[in-house]
Amino acid sequence: MAEGTLSIVLLGDSYTAGNGTGTEYYGKPEYHRSHLNWGETDARWLVGQYRVHARLWNLARSGDTTEGVLEGRVDKSWEAQLDENPTAIANADLIMLTIGGNDIHFSGVVSSCFAAFVRDGLACESAINEASALLDEVMNATRQIFADLEAMVDTTVLRWCWWVTPS
Numbered sequence: 112m113a114e115g116t117l118s119i120v121l122l123g124d125s126y127t128a129g130n131g132t133g134t135e136y137y138g139k140p141e142y143h144r145s146h147l148n149w150g151e152t153d154a155r156w157l158v159g160q161y162r163v164h165a166r167l168w169n170l171a172r173s174g175d176t177t178e179g180v181l182e183g184r185v186d187k188s189w190e191a192q193l194d195e196n197p198t199a200i201a202n203a204d205l206i207m208l209t210i211g212g213n214d215i216h217f218s219g220v221v222s223s224c225f226a227a228f229v230r231d232g233l234a235c236e237s238a239i240n241e242a243s244a245l246l247d248e249v250m251n252a253t254r255q256i257f258a259d260l261e262a263m264v265d266t267t268v269l270r271w272c273w274w275v276t277p278s
Contacts, residue, residue: 117157117165120200121150122180122260123209127171143173150207168199176213177252181259200263210256214249215242 121127129136129148138144145151151167158165172179200206212218220242224235 115164117154117163117204118199118202119150119154119157119165119167119205119207120203121148121167121169121171121207122183123171123207124175124211124213125171125173126209126212127207128169128173129171130173138169141173142171144169144171149209153207166199168203170200171209174213175210177210177249177256178214180208180210180256181252200260203264206260206264208256208260211249211253214252215245217242 125131125143127148127150128143129145129151130143132145132147134145134147136143136145148169148171150169150171154165154167157163170183216238219238220235222229223238224230
């Protein structure tokens with residue numbers, strides 16, 4: 112952390128990008144990045160709560176998958192987006208990540224199980240079964256993302272939180 116400045120990096124899919132927040136998007140149009148995404152909201156809270164300055168790098172991409180995040184590491188497309196600071200990930204104090212929903216076709220679960228006038232019991236069960244069958248693969252890819260980030264980040268303490276755990 113630079114003197115008094117918290118460096119925050121956002122990685123992941125549309126949930127982190129902020130797609131659907133109903134605001135103007137910034138960056139490449141296909142990334143659907145909004146300033147009302149959860150990561151930027153949390154960053155604003157941290158700034159207000161702890162009276163620190165923060166620099167936020169949003170590298171999330173709507174539609175991204177675990178493979179896309181892993182390829183971002185390989186082809187350095189993350190760094191290519193960081194014109195002002197190509198070492199933002201390596202120097203991050205906090206990395207926020209959501210990933211995996213596109214891998215397990217979560218939108219199919221939502222539309223089949225929860226969307227009014229569209230939901231269907233059999234389609235819902237099928238979508239959940241499909242998502243469940245993909246969880247191990249997604250969890251392994253997510254572990255690889257964590258390992259890659261751990262190797263890239265210049266810090267001594269990294270903590271990871273799992274939101275979804277297969278049963």
